[in-house]
Amino acid sequence: MRSSWWRLGQVCPSSVIGHSASGRLAIATTEAGRRTFRLDRVSSVELTDDPIQRPEGFDLAESWREIADEVDRKRTPLEAQAVCAPDGLGLLRMVLGGRLEVGGFALDGRIEIVVRGHNEYALAGELAGLVEWLEVIGPQGVRDDLASIGNALVAAYR
Numbered sequence: 001m002r003s004s005w006w007r008l009g010q011v012c013p014s015s016v017i018g019h020s021a022s023g024r025l026a027i028a029t030t031e032a033g034r035r036t037f038r039l040d041r042v043s044s045v046e047l048t049d050d051p052i053q054r055p056e057g058f059d060l061a062e063s064w065r066e067i068a069d070e071v072d073r074k075r076t077p078l079e080a081q082a083v084c085a086p087d088g089l090g091l092l093r094m095v096l097g098g099r100l101e102v103g104g105f106a107l108d109g110r111i112e113i114v115v116r117g118h119n120e121y122a123l124a125g126e127l128a129g130l131v132e133w134l135e136v137i138g139p140q141g142v143r144d145d146l147a148s149i150g151n152a153l154v155a156a157y158r
Contacts, residue, residue: 036067072098076116080123081137083110088133095130110135121145128153 034055076099083106084092092100096115103112113134117123124145127134131150136142 034063034067069098073116076118078117078119078123078139078142080115080117080127080139080142082113082115082127083108083135083137084113085110085133088130089113091133092130095126124149 086109089102089111092113092115099116101114101116103114106112115123115127117126120139120141124136124142127136127142128146128149131146136146
């Protein structure tokens with residue numbers, strides 16, 4: 001549980017979003033830039049006579065996409081490069097969702113991809129069951145962890 005308290009200063013709400021796994025969210029502009037707030041964590045508000053001013057050109061859908069992408073990148077900061085057999089791309093999209101970026105075709109006909117994960121071992125664990133369609137190019141730590149997981153599987157199921 002968070003026990004720190006701090007004062008933000010003036011906040012100008014741009015929009016309130018009515019759905020999220022953690023409750024209602026507000027997108028607001030602060031002196032430090034755009035932020036999101038879980039409304040259930042706001043402990044006090046002081047009303048001012050200042051009018052609400054949305055940033056010029058504010059687009060709620062675009063702002064929400066940008067915020068969600070930023071949060072997703074913070075949660076999955078590691079990027080691994082790989083190539084994928086074309087017939088495995090659908091499965092990778094289903095399993096990895098927005099953490100999969102699809103590039104162009106490699107010279108051998110496979111598809112270049114980038115996959116994001118929390119850390120090398122966790123990402124290797126996710127990708128281990130997909131090696132029929134996938135070859136991880138880097139980072140080397142993910143390749144090493146895949147080899148270790150493969151050895152453990154062989155030892156356990158031989």
